[in-house]
Amino acid sequence: MQRQTTNAIHLSIPDHGFDIARDTGVWVSATLLDAAIPYTPYPSSLSFASSTYMGLTQARTGDTSLSASPSYDSSVSTDNLQQTITTPVWSGISPHDDGITLPLRSLQLSSGASHGWQFAPRLGQSVLLNHWYGDIDSPVISRALFDGIGMGDVDDKDITTRDSGLSNKHNLQGGSSPRWHGGGLGHSQINDDDGHSGWLSGIAQYGLSSDSEVSLSFDDTPGKVGLQWTMNSGTRANAETPTITDKATFAPGEHVLELGILRHRYSNHQSSTSGQGINLASDHGLQITGESGVLLSTFGLRHTQGEHESAWVNDAGQRQLKLGTELSETLLDAKQAHLQSTAALSNANQTIEAFKTSAQIIDETLNTEVLGAADVMLVSKDSILASANNTLWTAKTIVRQSGSTQSDVVAGNYMLTANTIDTLSGVGGQADQSGLHISANTKPVAIQAQGGELQLHSQQGMTIGSESGQLNISSPRRIKLQTSAGASLTIDDSGIKMVCPGTIKVKAVKKSLVSGARANYSLPMMPKTIPLFSNKLDVYDLFYQHNFEDIEFQILRPDGQLIEGVLDEHGRTAPVISDKEEDIEAYVSFKDTNWGVSYISEEEDVNDLALEQTDELDLNKVFEAIVKEEGFYNHMYLDSAEPKSLVTVGYGKMLSSVDEATKYPFYIGNVSATDAQIKQSWRTVYNSVQGRNNNRASYFESLTTIRMTEEDAKAITLAHIQGNLDSARQAFPEFDDYPITAQEAILDMAYNLGISSAGVSKFPSFNRCIKNKDFASAAAESNRPQLRNSRNMHVRELLLLADQQQKSRQ
Template sequence: MAVNASNGSFSAQSRLYRLDGEGAMSSLQVEGWVAREGLSELGEMRVVALADNAALDLNDMVSRPATLWTTRADGSETGRSGVVRAAEMLGGNAGMARYRVTLAPWLWLATQRRDNRIYENQPVLEIVRHVLDGYEGYTYKVSAEVEHHLADLPARSYTTQYRETDYAFLSRLLAESGLGWTTVEDEAAPARHAVLIFADSRSLAEDAESAGAGVRFQRAHATESRDGVQALARRRRRGVERVTVLAWHESGKHAISGQALAGPANASGDDGAGLEWFEPLGHGSLLNQAHAQFQATLLMEAVQASAETFLGRGNVRTFRSGTRFTLQDMSPLGPAGESGFEPVFALDRLEHAGVNNLPGQADASMAAKLGALDDFLCFEDDEACEATDDNVRDHDDALIGVGRPEAAVLARAHEVGYANRFRAVRCDRPWRALPAGARGARLVGAPSAVGVHTAIVTNAEGATEASGEDEIYRNARGDVRVRFHWQADGDGLAKSRWARVAQRQAGAGMGMSFVPRIGQEVLVRFLDEDIDQPLVVGALYNGRGEGGIPSTPGGKSGEAMNTEVFAAATDGKPSAQANLASGNAPAWHGAAGGDEQHRNAAALSGFKSKEFGGDGYNQIVFDDSDGQLRMQIKSTQSASELNLGHLIHQSGNYRGNVRGVGAELRTDAFGALRGGGGVLLTTYTAGASEPAGDAAAPLALAGQADLMAQSFDGVVGAHQGVRLAAARGTTAAGASRLDGERAPLAAMTHAVSGTVAGDAVGGAAGDASAKHTEVVDGKVPHLTDPLVLMAGRAGLTQAAGRNVQVTAGELVHWSSGQDHNLAVIGSLRVHTGQALGIVAGVQKGGAESGLDLIAGTGEVDVISQHDVLTMQAQQDLRMVSANAGIEYASPKRIRIANAAGASIVIEGGNITVTAPGRIDVKTGNKQFAGPTQMPYPFPQFTVCKSCVLDAQESVQSITDKA
């Protein structure tokens, strides 16, 4: 290739530099170039070139691989390859044009792609390979020592790339793992170079100039036969003595820490003693103790690598980042007597400047026509550099590769054709990238997950729809798997990930439990804003229900909504509960508040669950409709529910017709009401401020029943009747099973009048056990025994469709203040194991009759099958038959007597009449007949005597003899 100048010609042959590229780049002649590079940094090389064609196709240059060949002192060539990132036409004049092409490692392409990916349970090297394999046609290599370096590092439970470029993602992964990368020439690679990932900088390749005898420490002069280093400064910084990292291990519920101490080579004397780098990391950042120690060691190695650096200038044309070299004759830089120091260095950061050896006339001509070359020998972030002499300053470290090459470097490049400035580290220590951008939760800066995100709950396979009854998928800790909306799909990527679920309250065996179900959209935050630590904090509705209010975007009339679907609701049938879009719509809403719709002005709130794989549900509803406050606890299982307040029908979002006011407890299945310390059922009201156990009215009624029973018991005793056990006692005189010191009714009255301590459960239980009834401050009403106390202010009705059974293990006592009626359509049977006492007329003796036994049809039979049947009255005893006779029959004796001593006795076939005075027999006709026998048939009970005795003994119902 030849470029024609105005007064001559020159070619690429025998030039110091030449650019090897395809297409339009083949027409370019190198005029000058600059480059910057560093370990684990994206470098760039900008080549300024000339051409005799001002219309070269720039698009044809971009994305092509190219190599800048440099002629060494021995005549051989060394190349620097890259991919053309940018191409510019800087200007043209008189048939000449100046171009600039910018080359970068192919890894620069990773800065142009941004992704959102989640990796689960994968080693870091597999993640790196997965990302780099996505760049087809580009080559990367992994150094042999990397596998050994990562051997003890556990697989990463989760690694998330979130809104960051592939390059940023790879950079932090490599830094967290103590890995670095550089570029190496590779003629077989499509891009002519490869990215090399390494773990130990001591294993880097040796620089070509250094191979063998090393690099000379010499002046830069045309008479020198070899390239060398002209200036070198050794810089040491005071470092820390130890590094400590600390993080919380979630599953183990304990802190994990690791510590690394500085080696002797980094000893900083008394001034540095005790200095510590303490790095508290976020939740789950350290997987185990070995991982903590690994991170602490990496951090200490990074500190040691940056604590001692070497800054230099030279003209070694083969120098490039990621190589090592041995420097000759550098003893003046080492302290006297320093042992173990070898002048072997690893090149970290460099900036290069090169000026081609064009003919002098051409050089001057180009400057006149197209401007000075130095104006274009700059980097993309062009800034002026201050240094203009050969001295190496302390701040030069930070300026290497910034803006444009140092003025002294450019000046030396014009003199000898090439110059560089570099930073190197000792090769007897591993190079590690010093963490930058760390923010507490992560050792290496990662994208912050600010604010809240949304995600969909999934099953194990990542499906967002439940299958049958399997609506929940969770682990033992209660975590659920979620899929973020920004999450990418692909081979090797997780379709979902585990996320902790926050509860409103949580404790040992206590708290609330919210389990998001598959398909629900949840709200997610991140601990320490760490993208790898998601935390579900709530759930969201994301559906679109039927009907509703028309939207008015910007005040304009929106699409009319169908409101007729609301009118179809009835007390037993909901309507407008479907979703018009995929997602989940709320159970209750305020979009149908009209009387002809759902009558619900967003008044319903509460909680509603759903049956696995079915339509059943449980719910707690709070209805805040004005003047119609209501609460409902409901399960569709057997229609079991508790309704309080304004009772209405409710079907879904529909508020139906009124059902009443008050409270309702109902179920279609079995129901039970149990109170271990007693149950009070009463219609006597008590103020809202009164104690729960207030039973003043039932207590008064119980006391009246006791007084009535004692009064009747005394009267019955006077008439020699069967005494009342309820007043006298059952187990003993004045005792009962309920209370050994009181008869049953008195014991019950005492139990109802109990009071207990109102400030502590233990004290209340003690007072109830001791049967306290004192009314003092601090005591509240409470049953002393587990009674069921029912009291109806207006009445108490017990009704059964079939049977009513009243059973007591000790006593049944019925009493009424006025009348007591037993009305039986069939038969009335009264069976007693001991005695049956009927006493009447004891309070109203002057009434026409005390006890009436009347049979409307049939006979009145009063029979004693065993022992004596006695009928007695204080005054008259009358037995009258309106239509038939009265018969007395006894197998042994019949005796009719009065209190004065007169009697008639029939016994043993004889009739004996006895009187204290005279006996008058008055008759119209006297006739004495002889003896005769007249058998009398006795009626038989349907139960035999032995059956009665056996049933009485076993306390069972009597069995029919048949």
């Protein structure tokens, strides 16, 4: 053996020494390692090794000169033939040796032409090399090897676990083992019941690009045995803190099948248990198909020493049919007790019995299960819950039965039809044999419209009656029965009013009139009556801008005589005639409005009224006055103003365009409506031809499904009023000095008409009077024909009171 030492730093041997070492495998030179460095199974690059390996050789895949930092994210091969270059542990000895092998193929296990196991190492991964016939020049990659050396990943999304050994000299991760290394399981720190790493075993296969994983794991934890088969399509995006095992978010695209104890597992992480059974879940689509049928049942299977049921046995379906038969018999008895027709229930019962009999006969003859043949069956002894945007049930006959409670809860519109027809030509024939029947055995039946109007219509006759009890029709305001000819019966707080365009006929075996304590009466004026005292009430100045025929009056004399009618062409009431001087009570207002009387004592003057007014403007008070007349509607509708083309919502908020509508919040149930849904609803309401001919806002409720909450509507209305307040201060420089009632009146006008720097839109005379502080004249110019008279009267009264307050200041 020859050796040449040049200095402490550089060590060299003759060239032929390398040839001898390569051919004989004899150690010709060695460098001792520092004893302070922990032992490592990975030899030093300065060590010589024999060239006559007869067994397995350790190597690392990839060209270290090109891939200095091996990673799990590296590709699986260097070419399309799945060949990879390896660096054996004995390479790099000679200057003639470039330190790498030629591209090698991986050894594939095979059990036939189409069966086997394919293995493709990643660049930088530790592998074992085998040699054909012991020839060191004929290496082949045999399998992967975990040698305690980390891959050197720096990916912040990578999950690793800490093993219990010391840090290896060449371990690039500083003691972190790969997440697939079973010895690194340890404690999950979620549940302290997985202290033995051997309790969890299985197979995990990462995708070629390391972005997916398929794993089959078996959990032998005592008392919590389970199996999990998962496929993750985004395994690397799974952690916020990559080196802490109790912090992990599972893959976003996951498909899982769990059996036994249901505990979600991912790599070295696991969740708490959620019972036991079978869990089949997917972050994407789930498809279950069966050519001969699909059966989902919650009926338990019988497993005893003498009896064992198959999981596909249709006893569950037979039991469900038995329950249906028993329920039909119960309802049949109830129908008979109430003297109702039982034909429909009898037919349903016969259908069920025939179905059971046919199924049993075919089962015995063909040795099969009829109920499961090409059907999808869901049977449950307790409950079945189904949820979707749309659910469609189609069949020639659908029977829905419930032994206890049956509830239909609908967030939108609910339509229940029987024998639906599309044209009038379908009326007749078999149509009169169908209908909708709602009945209850012992409990009351309640039909309620919580937020709107309840309408019952019939094309022909309608009968409301009680077989043995009392019939009650009640209303807190008014009950009115009316025919198309004009006859009506009205019951309200004022009494009972009967209107008859023809003759009133009263037929009874016995008649009696019960007198009351007092009844107001109206007597006609006799032609030759000579009045000693007479007078008329002149209200021309109050109503000269209106049609006097729309103004009605009532005059009550002390003796109970009631004089009523409408104003004449001069704005005066009918004459009150008496043979003595007396005081009377007169009431004048618009037709079809709620009247009110305001009494001011002689001692109370204008100054007292002015003191009652607040010193600050309250926008909530303006809001309450507006919404009292506008009303709240949570759906879009067309405003009543001509030409009735203004889409409105909430408390009369105008939506001038589809783009403006998308600025406000709408919901479908509890989910925010999209801009596309809001625009579609706006166009549906705007283009409704029948809606333009209908004066009810409630008509539009069924046209759309989006809704606005009352809380949002109030916020929008207050913001609108606040915006009008800012504009009013620009239009009227002395706005803040006006009486509060005048400010309230201006904001009320601006809410419907709009306001700019010039004042209230389209009301120049009103604006001129306001600027001159002539509030009495402004009251006369404040009428808005498109609004209700009560709303106009409210603004008029505010301005007249402001005029009195303004005069009291002077």
